[in-house]
Each structure stands twice: as C-alpha cells, then as structure tokens.
Amino acid sequence: MKITDISVRVFTHSSREVKDSDGHTHPGDPHPVRQALLTITTDDASQGHCLAPTEVVRPFLIDRFVKVVLMGQDPFDREKLWQGLAHWQRGSGAMLTDRTLAIVDLALWDLAGRKLGVPVYKLIGAYRDKVPAYGSTMCGDELPGGLATPEDYHNYAKWLIERGYKAIKLHTWMKPVSWAPDPKMDVKACAAVRAAVGPDIPIMLDAYHGYSRSEALWLGQQLQKLEFAWYEEPMNEASISSYAWLAANLDIPVIGPETADGKHHTRAEWIKAGACDITRTGVHDVGGITPSLKIIHLAESFGMDCEIHGNGVGNLTLCAVQKNGRWYERGLLHPFINYDDVPEYLNARGDAMDADGFVHLSQAPGLGDDINFDYVNSHLV
Amino acid sequence: MKITDISVRVFTHSSREVKDSDGHTHPGDPHPVRQALLTITTDDASQGHCLAPTEVVRPFLIDRFVKVVLMGQDPFDREKLWQGLAHWQRGSGAMLTDRTLAIVDLALWDLAGRKLGVPVYKLIGAYRDKVPAYGSTMCGDELPGGLATPEDYHNYAKWLIERGYKAIKLHTWMKPVSWAPDPKMDVKACAAVRAAVGPDIPIMLDAYHGYSRSEALWLGQQLQKLEFAWYEEPMNEASISSYAWLAANLDIPVIGPETADGKHHTRAEWIKAGACDITRTGVHDVGGITPSLKIIHLAESFGMDCEIHGNGVGNLTLCAVQKNGRWYERGLLHPFINYDDVPEYLNARGDAMDADGFVHLSQAPGLGDDINFDYVNSHLV
Numbered sequence: 001m002k003i004t005d006i007s008v009r010v011f012t013h014s015s016r017e018v019k020d021s022d023g024h025t026h027p028g029d030p031h032p033v034r035q036a037l038l039t040i041t042t043d044d045a046s047q048g049h050c051l052a053p054t055e056v057v058r059p060f061l062i063d064r065f066v067k068v069v070l071m072g073q074d075p076f077d078r079e080k081l082w083q084g085l086a087h088w089q090r091g092s093g094a095m096l097t098d099r100t101l102a103i104v105d106l107a108l109w110d111l112a113g114r115k116l117g118v119p120v121y122k123l124i125g126a127y128r129d130k131v132p133a134y135g136s137t138m139c140g141d142e143l144p145g146g147l148a149t150p151e152d153y154h155n156y157a158k159w160l161i162e163r164g165y166k167a168i169k170l171h172t173w174m175k176p177v178s179w180a181p182d183p184k185m186d187v188k189a190c191a192a193v194r195a196a197v198g199p200d201i202p203i204m205l206d207a208y209h210g211y212s213r214s215e216a217l218w219l220g221q222q223l224q225k226l227e228f229a230w231y232e233e234p235m236n237e238a239s240i241s242s243y244a245w246l247a248a249n250l251d252i253p254v255i256g257p258e259t260a261d262g263k264h265h266t267r268a269e270w271i272k273a274g275a276c277d278i279t280r281t282g283v284h285d286v287g288g289i290t291p292s293l294k295i296i297h298l299a300e301s302f303g304m305d306c307e308i309h310g311n312g313v314g315n316l317t318l319c320a321v322q323k324n325g326r327w328y329e330r331g332l333l334h335p336f337i338n339y340d341d342v343p344e345y346l347n348a349r350g351d352a353m354d355a356d357g358f359v360h361l362s363q364a365p366g367l368g369d370d371i372n373f374d375y376v377n378s379h380l381v
Numbered sequence: 382m383k384i385t386d387i388s389v390r391v392f393t394h395s396s397r398e399v400k401d402s403d404g405h406t407h408p409g410d411p412h413p414v415r416q417a418l419l420t421i422t423t424d425d426a427s428q429g430h431c432l433a434p435t436e437v438v439r440p441f442l443i444d445r446f447v448k449v450v451l452m453g454q455d456p457f458d459r460e461k462l463w464q465g466l467a468h469w470q471r472g473s474g475a476m477l478t479d480r481t482l483a484i485v486d487l488a489l490w491d492l493a494g495r496k497l498g499v500p501v502y503k504l505i506g507a508y509r510d511k512v513p514a515y516g517s518t519m520c521g522d523e524l525p526g527g528l529a530t531p532e533d534y535h536n537y538a539k540w541l542i543e544r545g546y547k548a549i550k551l552h553t554w555m556k557p558v559s560w561a562p563d564p565k566m567d568v569k570a571c572a573a574v575r576a577a578v579g580p581d582i583p584i585m586l587d588a589y590h591g592y593s594r595s596e597a598l599w600l601g602q603q604l605q606k607l608e609f610a611w612y613e614e615p616m617n618e619a620s621i622s623s624y625a626w627l628a629a630n631l632d633i634p635v636i637g638p639e640t641a642d643g644k645h646h647t648r649a650e651w652i653k654a655g656a657c658d659i660t661r662t663g664v665h666d667v668g669g670i671t672p673s674l675k676i677i678h679l680a681e682s683f684g685m686d687c688e689i690h691g692n693g694v695g696n697l698t699l700c701a702v703q704k705n706g707r708w709y710e711r712g713l714l715h716p717f718i719n720y721d722d723v724p725e726y727l728n729a730r731g732d733a734m735d736a737d738g739f740v741h742l743s744q745a746p747g748l749g750d751d752i753n754f755d756y757v758n759s760h761l762v
Contacts, residue, residue, distance in 0.1 A: 076499065078506030083704045112504075116497040118457065123493075123504065125459030125671060268682035272653055290506060294678035301649035301679040323464045 001115075003070050005041040008057045010034055011379040013344045016337055021176045024139040027146065027336035035345065037376055038062075040107045042075055048111025049371060050314075051345070052103040065096045066104055075111050082290045086263075098263065098287040105288025106314045106367060113366040120367050121320040124293070130358040131319040133351070134204065135165035136311075136331030140173030140180065140189070146336055150185070150192035156335050157196040166357040167202040167229070167327060168193060174208050181208030183215050187222040194226045202229035209233050209259075213242055220250040230255045230278055230307075243275035253277035258309050263287055264294040271302050282309030283318065292318050300324045313350035313368035320361050328359050345379075347372050382496075384451050386422040389438045391415055392760040394725045397718055402557045405520040408527065408717035416726065418757055419443075421488045423456055429492025430752060431695075432726070433484040446477045447485055456492050463671045467644075479644065479668040486669025487695045487748060494747040501748050502701040505674070511739040512700040514732070515585070516546035517692075517712030521554030521561065521570070527717055531566070531573035537716050538577040547738040548583040548610070548708060549574060555589050562589030564596050568603045575607045583610035590614050590640075594623055601631040611636045611659055611688075624656035634658035639690050644668055645675040652683050663690030664699065673699050681705045694731035694749035701742050709740050726760075728753050 013035060018028035036054045041047050069084040082105055089096045113120040137156065140147045147153060153170060160168055172189050173180035186207045193203055205223055216234035223231050230253045235242045237260035247254040255278040260266045263286040270276045281295040292308075296318065299306035305324045308315045311331060319328045330351060333339050342349055347370040351359045362368035394416060399409035417435045422428050450465040463486055470477045494501040518537065521528045528534060534551060541549055553570050554561035567588045574584055586604055597615035604612050611634045616623045618641035628635040636659040641647045644667040651657045662676040673689075677699065680687035686705045689696045692712060700709045711732060714720050723730055728751040732740045743749035 074503075074507070076503040076507055079508035079702055079704065082506075083508065116499065116504075118497065122455075122457040123497075125463075126455070126457055127460035127464065264678070264682040265684065268679075272683075293674075294682055297645070297675035297678035298649075298682040301645040301675055302653075303646065321460055323460065 001046070001074055001076065002043045002072050003040055003075050004043045004072075005039075006062055006067050006070060007039050007041070008059065008062055009037045009039070009376055010054055010381040011037065011345065011376045012381060013375075013379065022174055024171075024174060025332055026138055026141050027143070027334050034381060037345075037371070038103050038107050040070070040075060040104075040111055042111070046075070046111055046115045048075065048107040048109070048114060048366070049369070050103045050107040050110060050367075051369060051371070053099075056097070056099045056103055061096065061100050065092060066100070070104070075108050078105065078108050078112070078290055081108065082288065086287060086291075099284055101287035102284045102314070105290050106283060109289050109314075109317075110367040110369075117365045119361060119363055119365065120289070121317045121361050124289075124317070124321045126361075127321055127323050129320065130360045131316065131328040132166050132326065132357050133328045133330035133353050133359045134167035134169050134202070135160040135163070135333050136169045136329045137171050138332040138334040139171040140177060142177055143336070147334060150188040152335070153189045154192035154196045156333075157193040159335070160333070161197055161201065164353060164355045164357040165330070167204070168197065169204040169206060169232075169329070169331075171332070172205070172207045181211070183207075183211065183219045183222075186219060187226075190223060190226050190228065199227065204228060204230045204232060204255075206232040207234055209236065211235055213245060216242075216246055217249055220246065220252055220254075224250065224252045228252055232256065233258055240270060240273050240275045243270065244273045247274055247277055255280055255307060258282070258285060263291045264298055267295045268298055271298065271304060276304075278305045278307055280307055280309050281318070283312070283314035285309060289314055289317060293321070296322045296324065311351060313362070316351055316359060316361065317367060330359065345372055345375050346370055382427070382455055382457065383424045383453050384421055384456050385424045385453075386420075387443055387448050387451060388420050388422070389440065389443055390418045390420070390757055391435055391762040392418065392726065392757045393762060394756075394760065403555055405552075405555060406713055407519055407522050408524070408715050415762060418726075418752070419484050419488050421451070421456060421485075421492055423492070427456070427492055427496045429456065429488040429490070429495060429747070430750070431484045431488040431491060431748075432750060432752070434480075437478070437480045437484055442477065442481050446473060447481070451485070456489050459486065459489050459493070459671055462489065463669065467668065467672075480665055482668035483665045483695070486671050487664060490670050490695075490698075491748040491750075498746045500742060500744055500746065501670070502698045502742055505670075505698070505702045507742075508702050508704050510701065511741045512697065512709040513547050513707065513738050514709045514711035514734050514740045515548035515550050515583070516541040516544070516714050517550045517710045518552050519713040519715040520552040521558060523558055524717070528715060531569040533716070534570045535573035535577045537714075538574040540716070541714070542578055542582065545734060545736045545738040546711070548585070549578065550585040550587060550613075550710070550712075552713070553586070553588045562592070564588075564592065564600045567600060568607075571604060571607050571609065580608065585609060585611045585613060585636075587613040588615055590617065592616055594626060597623075597627055598630055601627065601633055601635070605631065605633045609633055613637065614639055621651060621654050621656045624651065625654045628655055628658055636661055636688060639663070639666060644672045645679055648676045649679055652679065652685060657685075659686045659688055661688055661690050662699070664693070664695035666690060670695055670698060674702070677703045677705065692732060694743070697732055697740060697742065698748060711740065726753050726756050727751055
C-alpha cells in the first residue's frame with residue numbers, strides 16, 4: 001500500500017466568525033471564507049482527509065515538503081513519516097510548522113481508520129466512549145449583550161449550564177479591546193461566573209497571555225479564592241522559570257504549555273522544572289495525534305494529567321484514549337453564535353454534545369469528521 | 382464486539398533450556414516442559430493469542446482478575462482494560478503481576494491486528510520494517526566448550542559475527558557458578574570479545590546485578606577502555622541514587638532500569654534523576670505493549686533512547702515503532718543451542734534473522750507469532 005496522491009481542495013463556506021488584530025475569534029456578520037481539505041490517496045484508492053486552514057496546506061508546503069516525504073510510502077508508517085517531516089522542520093527555515101505536520105498526521109490516522117473500518121480512538125486503544133465537555137468561551141469583546149461585561153459572562157454561564165455543560169472556561173478581555181488587559185476585570189468576570197453556577201461547577205480561566213509575574217500571581221491568588229479548577233497561560237510561555245515560580249507560589253493548578261514551541265520535548269522540560277501541575281497538548285499545537293500521544297504518555301509517567309487543548313475530532317480522539325485527562329474543550333462559544341449548528345461542509349458535527357454535557361465519539365471509520373463531499377466539491381475555489 | 386471467552390491451553394513441548402538456582406537459563410539435555418497459550422475470543426469469533434509461562438496465566442489469576450476486568454468488554458478498549466488491571470494490582474496482594482498484564486495486553490493487540498488484518502506494528506504506526514539484532518548470550522557457565530572461559534566467549538563472538546550479528550551483548554558469570562561473580566573475570570570476557578570482533582562492532586555488558594558501587598564503577602571504567610556501547614544493571618535497581626552516582630561518574634552510557642518495579646513511573650524518576658543515559662522497557666517487565674509505548678514516548682520527550690529488553694514478537698513490535706532505539710535483543714544464545722531452530726509449537730520463528738543481522742517484521746495480521754495450533758492442541762496437558 002503506497003501513497004499515490006496528496007491533494008488540497010480549497011472551498012468556500014459561510015462563516016459568522018471574524019478574527020481581531022490579536023488573532024482571537026469573535027462573532028460577526030455572515031461572510032464567505034475559504035477552508036481547505038487535505039486528502040491523502042493510496043494505490044488501492046484508500047483515502048484519508050483532514051480539514052485545515054488554507055494557509056497551513058498551501059501548495060508550496062505540500063509540494064516542497066509533504067509530498068517529498070510521503071509520496072510512494074506506506075501510509076501506515078506513521079511514525080517514520082512524522083519523524084521525517086519533523087526532522088525537516090529545522091532545515092525548512094520555519095516554513096514547515098507543527099500546524100502542517102498536524103494536518104498530515106491527522107489525515108494519515110483518518111486513512112488508517114477508514115481503511116480498517118474502525119474509529120481511530122479504537123485503533124489507538126480506547127479508554128472511554130464519551131467525554132465530558134467544558135464550555136470554552138470566546139475572548140471578551142465590546143459587543144452589547146455579547147461578552148462585554150462581567151454580567152454578560154454571568155448570563156452566558158447560566159445558559160451554558162442549562163445547555164448541559166458541566167464546566168466552563170472563560171477567555172476574558174485581551175487586546176484589541178480598548179481597555180484590556182485588566183486583571184481586576186478578569187476577576188470580576190470570574191466572580192460573576194462563579195456566582196452564576198454555584199460552588200460545584202469547575203471553572204477555569206484563560207486570560208491575557210502577557211501579564212507580569214506580579215500580575216499573574218495576584219490573579220492566580222484571586223482564582224484560588226474563587227476555587228477555580230485551573231489557571232492557564234497568564235505569561236509568555238517562553239519563560240519556563242516564570243511558570244516554575246508561579247506554580248511554586250500558587251495552590252491552584254497551573255496548566256501548560258499551550259503555544260510554546262518544541263512539542264513533547266518542551267512538555268518534558270516543563271514537567272521536570274515543576275513549571276506546571278497539569279500539562280497540555282493539542283493536535284494543532286504539537287504536530288498531530290502522533291506527538292500528542294507522546295505527551296499524554298510522558299505526563300502519565302510522571303503521574304500528571306494532560307488536558308487537551310482545542311476542539312475538533314483529532315483532539316476528541318486524544319481525550320478518548322487517555323486516563324490522565326478529564327475534559328474535552330468545546331468551543332469557542334459565544335452568545336451570538338449557536339455552536340451546535342452544523343457547518344455547511346459537514347453532515348454532522350464531530351463533537352455533538354448530549355444534554356448531560358457528554359460528547360460521544362463517532363463510531364464511523366476514521367477520525368470522525370462526517371464531511372459533506374458534495375458541498376466541498378460544489379464550492380471549490 | 383465483546384469479549385466472550387478467555388482460555389488458557391497448557392501444552393508440552395521439548396526444550397533444551399534449563400534454569401539455574403538464580404533463574405538464569407543454560408543449555409541442558411532435551412526434556413519435556415509445559416507452556417501456556419492464552420486466547421481471548423469475542424462474540425464475532427475473533428481471537429487473539431499470546432504464549433506465556435504457565436505460572437503467569439494460572440487459572441486463579443485468569444478467573445479472579447483477568448476475566449472480571451475483560452469479559453463482556455470491547456477488546457479495542459485496550460487503554461481502559463489495561464488501566465483496569467493495573468489499578469487492581471495494588472489490591473491484589475502482589476498476585477497480579479506485570480507479567481500477567483503483559484500477556485493479556487499482548488493478546489489484545491494480537492486480536493486487534495488479526496481482526497483488522499494488519500501486523501500490529503503497522504496498526505501502532507511503523508517506523509521501520511526490519512531491526513538490526515544484537516546477539517545476546519546466555520550467562521556464563523561451567524560447561525566445557527560452553528561459556529565457561531573468556532576464550533569460550535572469544536570463540537563464540539567470532540561465530541556470532543559469522544552468523545550475521547552486528548553487535549553482541551555478554552551476560553557473564555553469576556551465581557550459582559562456583560567462583561562468580563568476579564568483576565575481573567567479567568573484564569577478561571569483555572576484552573576477549575573485543576579482541577575477537579575488532580573495534581567496530583558494538584558490544585554491551587550485562588553482568589552480575591549485585592555489585593557494590595565501587596565494583597560497579599571499576600567495571601564500568603574498564604568497559605570504557607574497551608569502548609563498550611552500554612553498561613547494564615550492575616547494581617540493585619531499587620537504588621536510583623546508586624545509578625545516578627554511577628552515571629555521573631562514567632562516560633559509558635548506563636542503561637536501565639530493567640527489573641525495577643513501577644512501569645513507566647519508575648522510568649520517569651530514573652530519567653529525572655539522571656540515573657540512566659539510555660532507558661529501557663520490555664513487554665514482560667512493565668505489563669505489555671501499552672505501557673511500553675508510554676516509556677518509549679517518555680524517553681523520546683527527553684531526547685533519550687529507549688532500548689528494548691528481551692526477545693519475542695511483542696518486543697520486536699516495539700522496536701519497529703520507535704525512532705529512539707537501535708537494537709532488537711536476539712537470544713539468549715549459547716554455543717550448544719541453535720537459536721534459529723523453530724520450536725515445535727511454532728510454524729516459523731517470529732524473529733528470523735537474515736545474513737546481514739536484520740530481523741524482519743512479519744507481515745501477517747497480528748503480533749507475528751506463527752503458532753502451530755495443531756501441535757498445541759495435540760499436546761495438551
């Protein structure tokens with residue numbers, strides 16, 4: 001079995017999400033956007049797919065790197081292929097990123113699952129068939145009735161609990177919100193959510209990522225009083241020492257890293273340095289399922305939980321194969337957007353959630369995205 | 382898909398291996414021995430198998446622990462089932478050992494591979510299709526022309542190179558050999574092998590496991606002069622501090638642990654403590670493929686190689702899915718025994734080696750043991 005083709009389809013669909021100047025997502029008016037679908041095909045006509053942002057699978061990335069490593073190879077040689085791409089990153093002048101590795105790796109896993117007729121989480125070896133989700137809000141904004149005030153978070157938290165979420169993570173206000181960041185406003189939003197949901201619902205905070213040590217410590221101390229479940233990335237993650245200092249000075253679990261470069265190697269250094277109480281991986285942060293399994297296993301070896309960052313069927317698959325992690329991150333959520341709506345390019349959401357707050361793993365072969373190929377093919381750019 | 386039966390067949394075959402009072406294997410006259418075959422069966426008549434020592438799959442272990450955790454469960458829920466057995470170990474009063482977990486885990490992986498029609502190493506995600514083997518000798522003995530003198534090791538090393546091995550590991554003299562252990566005799570055997578094979582063949586030593594710190598340091602210093610590739614378990618592995626001290630005082634890579642209790646958790650502590658330069662796992666040491674993958678991934682996260690301990694298709698599978706390890710351990714070998722002989726209960730060896738010293742992974746579905754079921758069934762106890 002050999003890989004004979006790697007193709008990228010770019011198609012348009014309607015979106016209500018817009019990005020601010022910091023890269024954060026907010027609600028907006030419906031508008032057409034471009035999305036990509038990477039497809040790996042073999043000589044026996046097996047295929048694996050992965051949806052991707054267009055910039056992550058640009059033609060020159062596929063031609064110059066991905067095809068050179070993958071074409072003619074056995075798609076089941078995932079470790080070899082992933083190591084081949086990872087090895088080339090150094091020489092690529094930073095062009096070949098973990099984001100691209102992730103899409104390729106996810107498509108290879110999807111191909112394996114589809115070829116063998118099993119969901120990928122069963123192929124890896126399942127720990128559970130459903131995962132409790134926390135509702136993860138978009139960042140704060142200045143939209144009236146949106147997430148503009150602590151009261152907005154309070155009201156939205158009540159709705160999230162009604163919807164079935166058993167935990168909530170706030171993303172609070174960041175630039176370019178005119179007055180942000182502001183640790184005191186973060187605390188007001190956190191207190192408003194705690195008041196809305198009562199003492200028994202786990203709440204987490206992911207606030208501004210550029211606070212000073214002093215600001216980060218003060219904010220963490222307030223979260224402790226509010227009995228938050230974890231505290232996420234308040235400082236630049238390039239400084240492991242800052243996080244070791246923060247974790248030593250707080251009782252609330254410090255979780256990380258998320259955006260720090262270096263895949264599983266960076267997580268190992270964080271754990272060794274005591275820079276986190278819970279570690280993290282997300283398929284798009286570290287280059288796919290293959291390296292994320294290394295991180296989950298690294299963490300378990302040290303008796304540490306590894307919570308999964310980000311949504312999507314790749315991350316849901318990770319949640320389903322680990323004992324040392326609790327939640328699936330569902331979102332990003334906002335009062336103006338119905339996350340449960342099915343995008344036009346899917347026949348069904350891969351992370352549909354029941355009324356009890358559980359996301360059930362798809363039993364279809366592959367990673368679990370039920371792609372509407374007719375839609376994709378009729379909306380090609 | 383549900384597990385509906387877990388059975389153990391005990392059968393007899395002829396063996397030329399005998400155990401001494403320290404548990405080490407030596408050649409002996411042909412004699413009948415008992416061996417077990419664990420079989421897991423599902424409601425769709427899928428089966429997974431694993432050969433095992435009879436004591437590891439005794440009926441009370443299967444009835445009291447394994448069946449309680451596995452019966453009625455999906456055999457693809459390997460992580461859940463492994464964690465379930467591992468959790469029960471604490472309460473089992475040390476009856477449920479990693480050796481039993483390993484056999485069950487291997488049978489579950491074998492079942493998955495057979496059901497899906499792929500070799501297990503492809504299911505996990507392959508890194509390579511063939512693995513270079515080192516010839517791993519039995520422990521020294523007092524058999525004339527066996528492994529009784531440095532000259533015996535010298536002569537046997539020459540034969541191993543002729544056979545195709547590209548590296549050699551000596552197990553030297555231990556109790557109950559009358560005059561053993563003796564670090565100076567270890568060095569003589571090592572020097573004799575180095576003289577036999579020249580400067581370019583990697584050689585490793587696994588000597589007596591109860592040396593003092595001073596003896597272990599002196600022996601390691603001599604191995605450095607002989608340019609050995611690694612140095613294995615010269616002291617009691619329960620003392621991590623001893624190994625951290627030894628590794629700090631030697632340039633030769635110290636490898637471990639092998640027999641220390643605690644699975645991936647112990648490897649994490651060794652790595653964090655600097656107690657090894659290369660770490661290890663073997664399917665029978667830590668409870669199967671599932672925890673061994675955690676250890677391989679832990680080691681890679683720290684930029685460390687993880688060499689695989691022990692022979693057999695489970696360990697060979699690990700070798701085939703890792704970048705951070707070089708060798709398959711083929712043996713144990715002795716001048717009086719032809720390791721290439723196929724045991725009566727197999728149709729072919731799972732670790733057949735070509736003339737260049739490579740062991741090729743079986744392309745048959747499952748773990749790779751080509752079991753002669755007719756032989757097994759006609760030699761039941």
